[in-house]
Amino acid sequence: MIRFVLNGKEMQLDTPPDRRVVDLLREDLGLTGTKEGCGAGECGACTILVDGESRLSCLMLAAQLQGRSITTIEGLRQGTETGLHPLQEAFVECGAVQCGFCSPGMVLAAAHLLERNPDPSRMEIRAGLSGNLCRCTGYVKIVDAVEAAARKTENKPEETAPKDATP
Amino acid sequence: MKKVLLPRTLCELWRHWQDEPGAAIYAGGTDLLVQMRNAAVHPPALICLERIAELRGIETEGDGIRIGACATHAQLLESALVQQRLPILAQALAVLGSPPIRNMGTIGGNICTASPAGDTLPPLYALDAEVELCRRDGVKHMALQDFIVSPGQTRIDKGEVLTAIWVPKAEGYNLQHYEKAGQRQALAVSIASLAALLRLSAAGLVEKVRLAWGSVGPTIVTCPAAEEALVGKRLTLETLQQAAALVRQSVTPISDVRADAAYRRALAGNLLLRLLAVPR
Ligand SMILES: Cc1cc2nc3c(=O)[nH]c(=O)nc-3n(C[C@H](O)[C@H](O)[C@H](O)COP(=O)(O)OP(=O)(O)OC[C@H]3O[C@@H](n4cnc5c(N)ncnc54)[C@H](O)[C@@H]3O)c2cc1C
Ligand code: FES
Ligand code: FES
Numbered sequence: 228m229i230r231f232v233l234n235g236k237e238m239q240l241d242t243p244p245d246r247r248v249v250d251l252l253r254e255d256l257g258l259t260g261t262k263e264g265c266g267a268g269e270c271g272a273c274t275i276l277v278d279g280e281s282r283l284s285c286l287m288l289a290a291q292l293q294g295r296s297i298t299t300i301e302g303l304r305q306g307t308e309t310g311l312h313p314l315q316e317a318f319v320e321c322g323a324v325q326c327g328f329c330s331p332g333m334v335l336a337a338a339h340l341l342e343r344n345p346d347p348s349r350m351e352i353r354a355g356l357s358g359n360l361c362r363c364t365g366y367v368k369i370v371d372a373v374e375a376a377a378r379k380t381e382n383k384p385e386e387t388a389p390k391d392a393t394p
Numbered sequence: 395m396k397k398v399l400l401p402r403t404l405c406e407l408w409r410h411w412q413d414e415p416g417a418a419i420y421a422g423g424t425d426l427l428v429q430m431r432n433a434a435v436h437p438p439a440l441i442c443l444e445r446i447a448e449l450r451g452i453e454t455e456g457d458g459i460r461i462g463a464c465a466t467h468a469q470l471l472e473s474a475l476v477q478q479r480l481p482i483l484a485q486a487l488a489v490l491g492s493p494p495i496r497n498m499g500t501i502g503g504n505i506c507t508a509s510p511a512g513d514t515l516p517p518l519y520a521l522d523a524e525v526e527l528c529r530r531d532g533v534k535h536m537a538l539q540d541f542i543v544s545p546g547q548t549r550i551d552k553g554e555v556l557t558a559i560w561v562p563k564a565e566g567y568n569l570q571h572y573e574k575a576g577q578r579q580a581l582a583v584s585i586a587s588l589a590a591l592l593r594l595s596a597a598g599l600v601e602k603v604r605l606a607w608g609s610v611g612p613t614i615v616t617c618p619a620a621e622e623a624l625v626g627k628r629l630t631l632e633t634l635q636q637a638a639a640l641v642r643q644s645v646t647p648i649s650d651v652r653a654d655a656a657y658r659r660a661l662a663g664n665l666l667l668r669l670l671a672v673p674r
Contacts, residue, residue, distance in 0.1 A: 244398035245440065267428050269581060274494060280468075281494045286427045290398035291442060336493065357580030358492025 231292040234302025244290035249273045251289050252299060260300035260331045264360070271359030274332035275299050281339035281358075300331035303338060314338055317376035318369075325363035333359050337373045346377055397439040404448050404555075407441065408530045411553065414439040419555060421449075421464045422498035424491070425507045449502070449557060452476065457563035460526075463502025463556045467491070467514075470501060480561060482517045482589055485572035489513060492581050502556045508542045511609045515542070516589035517572055518559065519606040519614045526558040527551075535560070544612050565602055567591040571672045573665055574608070577652060584609045585653040588665035592629075594674070600624045610645040610662045617644045620666070629669060638663030 230239050233256070242251055249266075252258045252275070264270035266285045273284040276298040304312045314334050317323070324330050333356060340347060340355035347355060352373045353366070361369060397414060401407040411417060418437030420426040421444055429435050443449055449464035452473045459479055461470065467487045470476050476484050490496060490504075490513040504514045505525065515538075523538045527550060538559070541549050550556065569592040576582030587608035593601045603624050607615040620637040627633040647658035 243395040245396040266431060268424055268491075268495060271492070271494060280497045282498055283424075283494050286423050286498065288398050288423070288427070288440070288442070290400060291444065293400060339493065354580075355493060358494045 229289055229293050231294060232296040234298060235305055240289075242289050244288060246289040248275070248284040248287040248289060248292060251292075252284060258299050258301050262328055262331060264328070269360070270329075271332040271336060271356075272329055274335045274359065276335055276339060279339070279342060281336050298335070298338075300334060303334065312338070313379045314341070314373070314376040317372040317379065321368050321372035321375055323364060323368040323372035329359055329361040329363075333361065333369055337376070340373070341377055341380065345380065347373070349374065396437070399439070399441045400445050401441065401443070402445050402447070404446060404528065404557075407443070407446060407555065410441055411530075414441070417441045419443055421500040421503045422466065424495055424499040425503055443502075443555070449555075455560065459561045461501055461559045461561065463505075463558055464500045465502075467496035467499050467501065467504075468493075471496065479564065480517070480521070482520065482567075482570040482572050482591060483514065483561075485570070486513045486517045486574075486587075486589065489572075489574050489579075495581070501559060505538070505542070505559065506548055506550065506556055508544070508546050508548050508613070510545055510611060510613055511584045511587070513572075513574060513584065513587065513608070515614045516587055516606040516608045518561070519616060520589045520591050520604040521561050521564060522604075523562075524560045525556055526560060527554045528557045529554045533557075539614075539616075542613050564591070565593060567593050567602070567604075569594055569669070569672060569674060571669060573668055575661055575665065583652060586610050586647075586658050586661040586665060588662070588668075590666070590669055592624075592669075594629070598628050600627055600629065605641075605666070607641070607645065607662050607665070610647040610658050612646070615645050615662075617641050619644065631667065631670060634667050634669060638666045641666060 228241055249263050252261045262272035264272035268283050268286050274281050275284045277295050304310055314337050336356050336359050349370055352370045399410045401410055417439040419441045443464050450462040452461050452465055452475055467490055471487050501514055504512045518538050524535050525538055525541045527534050571590045574584040574587040576584050589606045591604040595601050603621045620640040623637045642659050642663045645659055645662045647655045649655045
């Protein structure tokens with residue numbers, strides 16, 4: 228029996244311990260937002276967050292989920308008013324999505340990046356997303372979107388509000 | 395269905411191994427799970443080392459630094475100790491794989507995979523690193539150069555686990571440079587790589603130098619003749635070209651999908667010339 232937290236929900240699953248996490252998510256739990264491109268660590272389409280860190284679900288076995296907290300693209304937006312994470316909004320606004328196959332992985336990799344570096348340069352964004360391949364967009368709009376999301380998060384009203392402006 | 399065991403201590407590991415003597419061990423799985431997918435290996439059971447706390451820390455020990463075998467590349471990159479005391483290792487880790495590969499992959503896995511393209515290996519050879527191997531009833535230490543035998547082959551015995559890598563105090567190297575030539579910048583297996591550690595005097599003369607190349611032989615290649623050719627000299631194009639000629643003679647590259655042998659041989663020398671471009 229494997230126990231872990233999936234997108235904020237406690238899970239208890241009876242699953243073969245050697246099942247790949249990507250198969251568990253997509254086939255057993257129906258969370259098809261996580262994609263499988265290469266199955267070998269090269270493309271990043273299967274990226275998930277494990278305790279807030281980006282990992283590849285094609286190179287992880289179910290047993291390794293024990294006690295961890297997992298976020299997939301389906302869970303990223305939870306708790307936001309619009310139903311979309313600022314990164315997802317920015318991807319839509321900047322036209323950073325074409326076929327969309329790479330998008331879930333890109334967004335989660337970008338979430339990992341912004342968590343650690345809230346104000347990255349374009350070079351840092353490119354490096355942060357260098358494990359994620361996109362065969363459609365040419366990457367420019369994806370980098371634009373991550374930049375825009377970083378700005379959005381920075382200008383959040385509650386952070387810029389002059390509530391600290393008292394002497 | 396295979397068993398996948400997650401020991402939390404070395405004690406538990408020995409117990410699991412006794413119950414499942416054929417089990418393969420893995421840490422990040424970025425090499426082993428790919429090999430299993432390619433049906434290159436078929437272990438009857440798996441033991442994942444990622445939760446064994448004893449295999450994780452990065453700390454000073456004696457004059458040197460002890461790195462737990464299951465420290466991930468990302469943890470090493472974030473470590474102040476690595477950034478300050480082992481900048482050449484940090485340079486190599488920064489170009490290893492991609493962010494998620496660095497979050498998962500470990501230094502111990504990189505060593506035990508024993509690929510001539512393994513990015514941590516040239517720096518660790520140049521730094522004279524040692525490995526610490528544990529089995530149920532003992533520990534032994536070995537120079538990394540002796541531990542790695544050939545591609546995919548190490549001197550690890552059945553029932554042994556790599557617990558740590560020990561890096562001795564570096565000898566005041568004031569020029570540290572790792573460069574990897576690959577087909578692209580991220581996620582690229584190197585065509586050739588060079589780790590160079592130099593101590594230059596105030597007058598700019600080479601006092602001490604260690605050089606180690608990746609991907610130009612069955613294991614990491616060192617070249618004492620090239621090192622000797624540089625000692626006492628100033629780093630000029632001419633002296634580096636002399637050393638580069640010696641390097642090209644001593645490498646034994648292969649041709650593969652990434653590059654042919656002649657290109658690798660030329661590149662091994664040219665990487666040395668790049669030392670001129672390192673800001674000092
Ligand atoms: C897409 C992709 C890109 C990559 N790019 C690079 C790159 O640029 N440069 C590079 O050098 N490598 C690269 N690699 C290879 C790999 O990520 C690294 O070698 C990594 O360091 C392996 O660590 P791991 O913990 O994942 O190894 P694992 O897969 O867990 O283990 C690898 C081998 O080592 C053994 N092992 C692991 N830990 C121990 C231990 N403590 N004691 C005894 N045996 C042990 C295992 O039994 C197995 O045989 C890449 C891999 C992928 C999938
Ligand atoms: S499917 Fe996992 S990295 Fe490509
Ligand atoms: S949008 Fe098609 S792969 Fe990125």
